[in-house]
Amino acid sequence: MSEFEVELKNINKSFGDFKASRDINFGIKKGRLVGLLGPSGSGKTTILRMIAGLENPDSGDIFIGGERVNDVVAGKRGIGFVFQSYALFRHMTVFDNVAFGLTLLNKDKEFINKKVNELLELVGLAKFSHRYPAELSGGQRQRVAFARALAPEPKLLLLDEPFAAIDAKVRKELRQWLKTTINELGITSIFVTHDQDEAIEVADDIIITNKGRIEQVGTPADIYREPNTSFVAEFIGDSIRLDDISKFKGFDINEDNTSTEGIGGIIRPEFLEIAADESEASMPLGSEEGKVIATYFRGNNIQVDLEVKGEILHGWRSLEKKPLKRGDKALVFIHRIYSFKNNHTTILENRGKLKDSVII
Amino acid sequence: MKKDKLVRISLIFLAVSFIFIMLVLPLLLVAKEALAKGFAVYANSLTEGIAVKAMILTLEATVAAVLFNTIFGVASAWLLTKYDFKGKTFLASIIDLPFAISPVVAGLFFIMLFGRMSPLYPFLQAEHIKIVFAIPGIILATIFVTLPFITRELVPVMEAQGRDEEEAAASMGADGFTIFRKITLPNIKWALLYGVTLCTARAMGEFGAVSVVSGHIRGKTNTLPLHIEILYNEYNFTAAFAVASVLVIFAIIILIVRNYIEWRSKKKISAV
Incomplete structure (x- = not known):
């Protein structure tokens, strides 16, 4: 049997x-x-x-x-x-x-x-x-x-x-x-x-x-x-698709030190940490600068749409934090990205986090 | 508002007068002519041997056509709605063909197929099978002209119902016959009855195709409509109208049955 x-x-x-x-x-x-x-x-x-x-x-x-x-x-x-x-x-x-x-x-x-x-x-x-x-x-x-x-x-x-x-x-x-x-x-x-x-x-x-x-x-x-696959990464959860992940800080090389140029990936809203300024950011140096395009009140949080290096990303911000308005500058730290290679997905953590821990 | 009322009244007037002239008046005339020489003559025209034979033949042809077309109609509607196959649309249009073809042409078609000019004729002759100018020909012609009625009534109903209920029954272990009896048939019951009444009405009144294949042998291959024509052509108006009144009475009965069925099925739908 x-x-x-x-x-x-x-x-x-x-x-x-x-x-x-x-x-x-x-x-x-x-x-x-x-x-x-x-x-x-x-x-x-x-x-x-x-x-x-x-x-x-x-x-x-x-x-x-x-x-x-x-x-x-x-x-x-x-x-x-x-x-x-x-x-x-x-x-x-x-x-x-x-x-x-x-x-x-x-x-x-x-x-x-x-x-x-x-x-x-x-x-x-x-x-x-x-x-x-x-x-x-x-x-x-x-x-x-x-x-x-x-x-x-x-x-x-x-x-x-x-x-x-x-x-x-x-x-x-x-x-x-x-x-x-x-x-x-x-x-x-x-x-x-x-x-x-x-x-x-x-x-x-x-x-x-x-x-x-x-x-x-x-x-x-x-x-x-x-x-496992790019399809699943995109289909499940709230996904933002990227054509080239190498332009973001901390994702320029793979785990095996090869370049990530031209490699696509997926970011999820929960991978983003959006800070109004440097004092609020946990990783100010590893953060990208973005411009707020729109905000949506979603009951228990606020969804923030930002433009970062030509890509439109969205993430969530707690209601207790300083509210962001359209046109405001913000700092975005990307914790991880699902990167695609030959239709296979690997999780790439931001290298900035590893470096910081080394320095400390 | 006043204008509306005027339009409504004139439309009603138009419709009523049209119906009166085209439908009610002829019916009244049939009744008047049939009884013109008193009830005794009327009764006599109906009970006279040839008229009775014609009536029986009409009933035979009607029953045969309705039976055949009920089976064919259910089977073809089932095939057209529950299965996918190549040439499905073609088959559907072929079934509608008798609606498009003139009944006289259909009659000629049977003459060509089974008559003297047919390659089948020597064989039929040798086996002593008479089709043309005999009862089988009349039945075949009647079946032909009434072929689409039941299929046409069933296909939209069965199409709207889809295959889900049948599949559900099959997934629970019902065999084909059980599915048909317990699921399909109850769902198409009213549409089927409606098709049967239409088919009956058409079969009883069929003239053209039957006229061609019948041969007009009095007391043998004359149906009611053919008998009426002969009486009329002999200037025997009273008898012609008397026999015609029988067809009218049948038609009215069918109309009542039809309306009842329509009313029942609508009630069923609105209750659901």
């Missing part, structure tokens, strides 16, 4: 001329809640549909619970699928929707009643069992779809953009609810999303897809801290 509950090996899939999946390989351990994250058209939904058996790969193998399922039809793979549109049966009540999978298994009436009521209780819709899908709100429909997928007790739960069609406030609540519920049930789950905040907040592990390929697999923290 493999250590993975779900495993994809060398999967390729094309739709006409469009390559939706290129050499996909990954494994998912039992009980994990995994987010398939990528921009639209990156092939994440195709991967989910292939695992479900709603699409067939052109080549490669899919394993669920150690068994190769390429030739097993969707209904026999032991999966529950939650569609982006929910795909509730519009002519059936909430109860009948949830009961559908169980009636197919020829369970007796008593068992079905008990199970459906349990599930409706779990999703908080016990009172709505006689309603039709059209009489429910988006969030309620989504929970019916979830209960319906869980009813036949699948080994694997697959969710396609589960929160896409729900308004922002309900979405936040539902994310937390879904994470807690799935963790309590302990069912291996994969969900597709194009929203990085959602993936980071909900998933135990994230698989990042781009142009039909897998860019990186890891925990949200790993991916955030150590993006």
